[in-house]
Amino acid sequence: MTDNIIDIRALKKYYPVTGGVFRRHVADVKALDGVDLTIRKGECLGLVGESGCGKTTLGKTLMRLHPATEGRIYFDQPGSEVDAIEKGLVSTDPAVHAKAKARLHEVDLLSVGGKQLLKMRQRLQVVFQDPTNSLDPRMLVRDIVAEPLVAQRLISPKLIPDAVVELLGKVGLTRDHLMRYPHEFSGGQRQRIAVARALSTNPRFILMDEPTSALDVSVQAQILNLLKKLQEEMELTYLFVTHHLLVVKYISNRIAVMYLGKLVELGPTADIFKSPHHPYTRALLSAIPVPDPETKREKIILSGDVPNPINPPKGCRFHPRCAFAVERCRVEEPVLEEVGGPDRIVACHRWKEL
Amino acid sequence: MDTPSQERPVNAAHPRWQELTFTAKRFFKNPLSTIGLTILAFFVVIAILAPVICPPKFSDPYKIPHSGWTIAPSPPSAQHIFGTTEEQYDLLYGIVWGTRSAFRIGILVVGANLVIGILLGALAGYFGGIVDEILMRITDVFYSIPYLVMAMALVVAIGRGLTAVIIVMIILEWPAYTRILRSDILVIRNKEYIMAARASGSSHFKIILRHIMPNAMYSVLILSSMNIGTTILTAAALSFLGLGSQTGTADWGQIVSMCRNWIIGLPGHPFTYWYTVFIPGFVITLFVLGWNLLGDAVRDVFDPKLRRK
Amino acid sequence: MTAQQHLVEVSDLSTNFYTFEGVVRALNNVALVVNHGETYGIVGESGCGKSVTVRSMMRIVQTPGRIDGGRIVMFLNPEDKEKGIDILDRSEVYMSSIRGKDVSMIFQEPGAALNPVLSIEQQIAESYQFHRMDEMLGLTISRLQAAAPKAGPLKIWNDFRLSLLRRELAAYEAHGERIRTIDNELYRLEDASDQASRARKHELNHERDKPVRTSRLVGFVRRVPFLRRYRRPLDRTLSAEIVDLLRSLGIPNPENIAKRYPHELSGGMQQRIVIAIALACHPTLLIADEPTSNLDVTIQAQIVDLIRELKETAISSVIFITHDLGLVAEICDRVTVMYAGDVAETATVRELFRNPLHPYAQGLLEAVPKEVQESTLTIIPGAVPNLIRPPSGCRFHPRCKMKMDICEREKPETIERGAGHFVACHLYTKDQSND
Numbered sequence A: 001m002t003d004n005i006i007d008i009r010a011l012k013k014y015y016p017v018t019g020g021v022f023r024r025h026v027a028d029v030k031a032l033d034g035v036d037l038t039i040r041k042g043e044c045l046g047l048v049g050e051s052g053c054g055k056t057t058l059g060k061t062l063m064r065l066h067p068a069t070e071g072r073i074y075f076d077q078p079g080s081e082v083d084a085i086e087k088g089l090v091s092t093d094p095a096v097h098a099k100a101k102a103r104l105h106e107v108d109l110l111s112v113g114g115k116q117l118l119k120m121r122q123r124l125q126v127v128f129q130d131p132t133n134s135l136d137p138r139m140l141v142r143d144i145v146a147e148p149l150v151a152q153r154l155i156s157p158k159l160i161p162d163a164v165v166e167l168l169g170k171v172g173l174t175r176d177h178l179m180r181y182p183h184e185f186s187g188g189q190r191q192r193i194a195v196a197r198a199l200s201t202n203p204r205f206i207l208m209d210e211p212t213s214a215l216d217v218s219v220q221a222q223i224l225n226l227l228k229k230l231q232e233e234m235e236l237t238y239l240f241v242t243h244h245l246l247v248v249k250y251i252s253n254r255i256a257v258m259y260l261g262k263l264v265e266l267g268p269t270a271d272i273f274k275s276p277h278h279p280y281t282r283a284l285l286s287a288i289p290v291p292d293p294e295t296k297r298e299k300i301i302l303s304g305d306v307p308n309p310i311n312p313p314k315g316c317r318f319h320p321r322c323a324f325a326v327e328r329c330r331v332e333e334p335v336l337e338e339v340g341g342p343d344r345i346v347a348c349h350r351w352k353e354l
Numbered sequence B: 001m002d003t004p005s006q007e008r009p010v011n012a013a014h015p016r017w018q019e020l021t022f023t024a025k026r027f028f029k030n031p032l033s034t035i036g037l038t039i040l041a042f043f044v045v046i047a048i049l050a051p052v053i054c055p056p057k058f059s060d061p062y063k064i065p066h067s068g069w070t071i072a073p074s075p076p077s078a079q080h081i082f083g084t085t086e087e088q089y090d091l092l093y094g095i096v097w098g099t100r101s102a103f104r105i106g107i108l109v110v111g112a113n114l115v116i117g118i119l120l121g122a123l124a125g126y127f128g129g130i131v132d133e134i135l136m137r138i139t140d141v142f143y144s145i146p147y148l149v150m151a152m153a154l155v156v157a158i159g160r161g162l163t164a165v166i167i168v169m170i171i172l173e174w175p176a177y178t179r180i181l182r183s184d185i186l187v188i189r190n191k192e193y194i195m196a197a198r199a200s201g202s203s204h205f206k207i208i209l210r211h212i213m214p215n216a217m218y219s220v221l222i223l224s225s226m227n228i229g230t231t232i233l234t235a236a237a238l239s240f241l242g243l244g245s246q247t248g249t250a251d252w253g254q255i256v257s258m259c260r261n262w263i264i265g266l267p268g269h270p271f272t273y274w275y276t277v278f279i280p281g282f283v284i285t286l287f288v289l290g291w292n293l294l295g296d297a298v299r300d301v302f303d304p305k306l307r308r309k
Numbered sequence C: 001m002t003a004q005q006h007l008v009e010v011s012d013l014s015t016n017f018y019t020f021e022g023v024v025r026a027l028n029n030v031a032l033v034v035n036h037g038e039t040y041g042i043v044g045e046s047g048c049g050k051s052v053t054v055r056s057m058m059r060i061v062q063t064p065g066r067i068d069g070g071r072i073v074m075f076l077n078p079e080d081k082e083k084g085i086d087i088l089d090r091s092e093v094y095m096s097s098i099r100g101k102d103v104s105m106i107f108q109e110p111g112a113a114l115n116p117v118l119s120i121e122q123q124i125a126e127s128y129q130f131h132r133m134d135e136m137l138g139l140t141i142s143r144l145q146a147a148a149p150k151a152g153p154l155k156i157w158n159d160f161r162l163s164l165l166r167r168e169l170a171a172y173e174a175h176g177e178r179i180r181t182i183d184n185e186l187y188r189l190e191d192a193s194d195q196a197s198r199a200r201k202h203e204l205n206h207e208r209d210k211p212v213r214t215s216r217l218v219g220f221v222r223r224v225p226f227l228r229r230y231r232r233p234l235d236r237t238l239s240a241e242i243v244d245l246l247r248s249l250g251i252p253n254p255e256n257i258a259k260r261y262p263h264e265l266s267g268g269m270q271q272r273i274v275i276a277i278a279l280a281c282h283p284t285l286l287i288a289d290e291p292t293s294n295l296d297v298t299i300q301a302q303i304v305d306l307i308r309e310l311k312e313t314a315i316s317s318v319i320f321i322t323h324d325l326g327l328v329a330e331i332c333d334r335v336t337v338m339y340a341g342d343v344a345e346t347a348t349v350r351e352l353f354r355n356p357l358h359p360y361a362q363g364l365l366e367a368v369p370k371e372v373q374e375s376t377l378t379i380i381p382g383a384v385p386n387l388i389r390p391p392s393g394c395r396f397h398p399r400c401k402m403k404m405d406i407c408e409r410e411k412p413e414t415i416e417r418g419a420g421h422f423v424a425c426h427l428y429t430k431d432q433s434n435d
Helices: A055-062 A079-090 A094-107 A114-123 A141-152 A157-170 A187-199 A217-234 A245-251 A269-274 A279-287 A327-331 B015-029 B031-048 B091-127 B129-143 B147-158 B162-189 B192-200 B204-240 B252-258 B274-302 C050-058 C092-098 C120-131 C133-146 C153-189 C195-208 C216-221 C227-248 C254-258 C267-279 C297-313 C325-331 C349-354 C359-367 C405-409 C426-434
Strands: A004-019 A024-040 A044-048 A070-075 A124-127 A205-209 A237-242 A254-259 A262-268 A337-339 A341-346 C006-019 C022-035 C039-043 C065-074 C103-106 C285-289 C317-322 C334-339 C342-348 C414-416 C422-424
Touching: A004 A055, A004 A079, A004 A237, A024 A055, A024 A237, A024 A254, A024 A262, A044 A055, A044 A245, A055 A205, A055 A237, A070 A079, A070 A094, A079 A094, A114 A124, A114 A141, A124 A187, A124 B192, A141 A157, A141 A187, A141 B192, A157 A187, A187 A217, A187 B192, A217 A245, A217 C359, A237 A245, A245 A269, A254 A269, A254 A279, A262 A269, A262 A279, A269 A279, A279 C297, B015 B031, B015 B274, B031 B091, B031 B274, B091 B129, B091 B162, B091 B204, B091 B252, B091 B274, B129 B162, B147 B162, B162 B204, B192 B204, B204 B252, B204 B274, B252 B274, C006 C050, C022 C039, C022 C050, C022 C065, C022 C317, C022 C334, C022 C342, C039 C050, C039 C325, C050 C065, C050 C103, C050 C285, C050 C317, C092 C195, C103 C267, C120 C133, C120 C227, C120 C254, C120 C267, C133 C153, C133 C227, C153 C195, C153 C216, C153 C227, C216 C227, C227 C254, C227 C267, C267 C297, C285 C297, C297 C317, C297 C325, C317 C325, C325 C349, C334 C349, C334 C359, C342 C349, C342 C359
Parallel strands: A044 A237, A044 A254, A124 A205, A205 A237, C039 C317, C039 C334, C103 C285, C285 C317
Antiparallel strands: A004 A024, A004 A070, A254 A262, A262 A341, A337 A341, C006 C022, C006 C065, C334 C342, C342 C422, C414 C422
């Protein structure tokens, strides 16, 4: 069994909605409604979906930037360990249950605190979408890149300047760029600085939250190639969150598709593009504008708008917009099932027929 | 390879120094700011040289000496360059030493307000939730206290004097600073570089100190630089109403207060005692003007929309 | 091959922004031609000037920008398609009369384009009230006449309403007549440049700018609280028209949507409303400035589909600005590639994708991830230049793989290489001069 570096179980993130004079809790925005996802060591997993699907929330909850409502995230634990804890949590034997819970506090990313949290911050890093906003405009580049090193006290302060220069070199910047402010750089360069900062702690895993969406096309290519190179060189694992399907095709090994807070399809990139099973994935793929005027493609135009995560439709969440919905879809929510192998899963009642 | 947008030699001065010189240049480009700064520099010199210009006659240098006991003010003469006010208190002495009082009041009040405002504003803005709620309700309470009532109560409690004035102004004005800093922090708190700092493992304290403060300071700084002027005005008003320092103290508001009976002048000669009103009034106006111009210039220089990038 | 009718001819357009840091030379002698009945794409990266170009076309360049040279000739006269007007010569009042009516524009953020305190109906009605008032009055009058009561106080009220509305209509018609006469003379004088003609043109433009002269009676009644209700039927006509318009755009439940406010609608729906406002007066040209960049992919597909449909039925030409080459490939007929204020290449979409000539266009096409991606993406080294101190000669030369000495010194001329395929690059002017 391949090693999973991240194992997400039953992740839920609800934002409470208050209403009325007394600000009672009337409803929840169900940004994430029970997501199970595993990320393998050394791979680049693409996470796609449209607004409201929860992909950004997933990333931020994983990084403990938002508190999760429910769920467990295991980092770099052998599969057997994870299975044991999961079994223990649902066991009826109180001793086993208690033991599982205690163990959970040591390995669950969502419940660690203090020193453990700091260790987690060393191993998991993040690159954000907007390079203008993700760098403090009043800090020098040198301090921005060194911040994780300083905060986590990983190396002696004397060695930090050289470490920073080395990091800048890795992303294609030079010593000249050390003592400057972010606004003196172009968008692409700023994103490189953000990548250098993420690499500073020598992490195992980097969350890429739409890293190229705010960049020009030519710069996007530069950054994507850089990310690819770094992944190989430093044996990193990426979770690449984006809405741009051709970008995710270029850089990821596997793709996970989310809709309205749940995972609907998962599989190797080539497979997903060649034979998408879920109707939403199909619509998504057919809607991509392809930079080739010769290809004529039958577009599946979805009716209606992306629905609101406050009141997701009953049954299968996609059924109001699905051309293939039947009675069962309106009533029963589909579970993720394997299509062929453990590598390929989809949540649709009718995938076999379509 | 990427070239930076601006070419600069490698051995250029430290960028923070360059920032400073750039800001200073922008500051002095504006003629009004230069005027403001000149006015204030002039007052600073006067304040420093007070013992030289008007050697104190009593152990407490803030007691204005009076040459005689005639009630009516005397016009400017060789002995009293600015004239005297009621009961022959020397105006020049009062004005010169009053400069020191003015600076003291302004800087103490605004300084204390800044400290309190920053502390509480940062707590409320950064942590939000119940801390924020509690602090905001407290500021609400302080906002609703009527100024004069508070001043009078305090004077009854601790007696007349500049100390009472200073304390009143600190108590009643810190909410404004807290609110302004808090609102700036609310905007910054959601920016991605704060999230990046948290993902880097920085502690809350570090984030507030290194990230939030340098970015949120501007509004409060601008407010405070403009407020020093109005603080003096308020102090003068309180003194005029009798809630400030004792009669005969070197404090501009107090001096204006002493001219209360002489504004109208003699029947038939309305402005006989113009110097009792005009001279301290003019000095106060000039002082406040200087601070206001400075505050305007500070705002223009630091306004993020007007800055380059 | 049928000669295409020009709709807009832009030549030698230069627009500069006078900022604190210096003069940003946003457009550097830009030239392009849009024909009737085509979808024209303008593609480029940030800072290339695509937005500035179309804003110059509509003359809505933001301060501190100024159009500093060139000609923008629009062929909007339906009777005489050959007669063009240089709109840079015309007054702001003239521009107001064509904005929304002959040329409409939609922007990137639909939420920002809609006024949050007005209902959808009120916002669309603005366009009608400004441009098609005479039509609306006419419709109202005929409706009231058809349903006229026979006798009694209702008849008196109805007659009163009708007479006032007729007066308003007469004023608009008179105004329209005046404009037409003035326009005819202006068309005749368009190309004349002698002293007398210029003076006459100036006089005519001034005359033309004067507003509609409504009768004093109407002006008075409109201020009287109860009597001014005579205009209510007009509002009802407007509502009906607006609902029809929304329905034709495929918006479900249009009567309900018309009464709502922008914040109650989703992004895709908002963009559709923006399109509705733009199309209220059946413009000849629709300019879309990155209309789908902020929308999800599936919603983008809906909007693009809608625009394509509208081009068949309601509008003649579309100028579509985007940075997404995929969209260009999908809906545009011809496309211009811009770089840093220069026009790099212009061609039909097929030609451009098959045979890009300009090194920048080539680089761009190679840098975009495609469906079938064999190798790593080739990158264009460097970054977009600062337009306050743009590179000399050809603005792309610092990043160009095939740079020659002349590229630094001289800006290349635009030459035609193949039918309708224009490129501005020294690689090709060299060839030409060698022939």
